[in-house]
Amino acid sequence: MQKKWYRLDTAALIFPAIASRNWSNVFRFSATLRETVDLRTLQQAAEDLRPRFPTFYVTLRKGFFWYYLEEMKPGESCERILRQEYAYPLTFMSRAERKKSCLRIIAWRNRIAVELFHSVTDGSGARIFLCNLVARYLEIRHDLRIPPNGIIRSLADPPQKEETEDSFLKNAAAAGAGRREERSFHLRGRRTPDGFKNLTTGIAETGELLEAAHRFGVSVTVFLAAVMTESLITVQAMNRPFRRRRPVKITVPVNLRRLFPSGTLRNFALALNVGVDPRFGEYTLEELCRSLDHQLKAGATRQNMAGMIAANVIPQKNPVLRVAPVGLKNLVMSLIYRQSGETGGSINISNLGETALPEEMAPHVERLDFIIGPQRSYPNNCSVVSYGGKTCISMIRNIRESDLEQQFFSSLVRLGIRVAVESNR
């Protein structure tokens, strides 16, 4: 039987090009159940999901001109994508592993986690996949019937065409927006040995966060971004003399499905950099909230995003670039990425927002976590997801120093938000 294959979507193209010998862009979505996970049932659930979510069970292959995603061998057991948990999340996904599978399913005690190479999908896609996996697992385990809702899909249906499409191509503007941005502050530190990733998770009541955000008249994302900016400004002031200080900017991924009509399960998000320059003067948290709110609102418009999409799509359509061999493309793309990819932001705050699970599922699922890996040129990252009245703020780093985490979480505490902190150390 012919194996199905998919072109990489516009955002996915960059990830194989910039993956290096010790860094790959992998992220995780996990659910903690109220019971110990049974491996055999999980494997069965993974097998059952395969016909419905074909774009997740893929390998990354190299063509002459482009990379592409190819379906895993038909009939191949899902056993090999089930993996044991390591001492830290998001272990390096090598080129050899991506050639076998871009998806990992990891079970450990009460937790089911999926880790995906970013070329496959983005955070929203991974959330839908994981929730469906958990739903199927619970269906088999407890003989439940979980009705489809916004997140849960009916496994009886075939995969929808709009779920596998590249929404970037359809929604690009006629002209591309510029990429130039001033270099922003990047945290430095002593690297952890063997690529160990320190994960610090702060769990707060969603209600308290919302209340605090509303006190400043902004959304939770903007509120967290403002607190993070304040923390980064403090950390920068502690570590750098004035002349070496730089603007502090937060990279906020924008889910484009909210701006454009799209139901794709592949990548459809772009990031905006918002922040302030601490060299110009001191900011209060209120001023930061207001500034970041305005910047985000001005940036995350449909037209502006269409322009940013076009900046990626137009070179992709250039006939000369298209016939260049993939190796040359990688070189060019990684050069461009080095120039403009991560220079504009100091840290990511990827907030997926509230996750609504069907009533039948909710009693079995204790918590959801969303974890993104450290960036290539800076060591910290932050990702947020809310479920069941709790918000999990996962901060990952591959350096030893935890100054930023300490600043950030204790700022939240000082603002009257109770935060419970856990770590994988």
Next chain:
Amino acid sequence: MYCVKCGVSLREGVNSCPLCGTPVWNPDQIAEEKDYPVVLPREHEESGKPAAIALTVLCVLGALIVFIACLKRYGELRWGGYVLTGIALGYILFVLPRWFRNPPAEVFVPVDHVAIALFLLYTCLKSGGRWFLSFAFPVTGISCLMMTALVSLLKYVRGGKLIILGGFMILLGGFTILIEFFESITFGTRMFQWSLYTVAVCGICGVFLLVSGLIPAMHQHIKKRFFY
């Protein structure tokens, strides 16, 4: 349970706050259940060693091929000797530092000079020349002393880089006169054919660097005029 320093709530059973490391003392301590198991993935060693190994193998192979080919063809080394010593020299100059994570320059500079001197000695003896003792040896020797002094001073002396570089430039000018002197006594050429030009250029640069290093006002002035 709370951290007394950060104010965040901690999980029961942890020994210290994950944020600030402040120890937690709890008389009713129960063992912590780890969120992640202690299984570490295989290490990915990061070093220049693979390249060093590959280059070593390449050098040894090249040397062996030349050695065997020469022996088979002539029954002796002949031109193979130049190639073999050349490979050895290249190895010491370019491959040897790769075995170290931070190759110390003040060690490798003299080692490289010794290697170059030995290579020149071999070439001189093999080709029946009489230029080693009176030309190649003093020139490499003085170069070795100067370069070692320069890299050590730059490495260990904090500040005063302009003075060090200025002094070095002036010495470099003097060194070119010595080179021409050794050239003239070895090969019988006339003195002061070319060295005066290099002395002039090096001297002007050196004095300029020295002066701007010694006079802070001038240092500032140059900075002000040429900042970028």
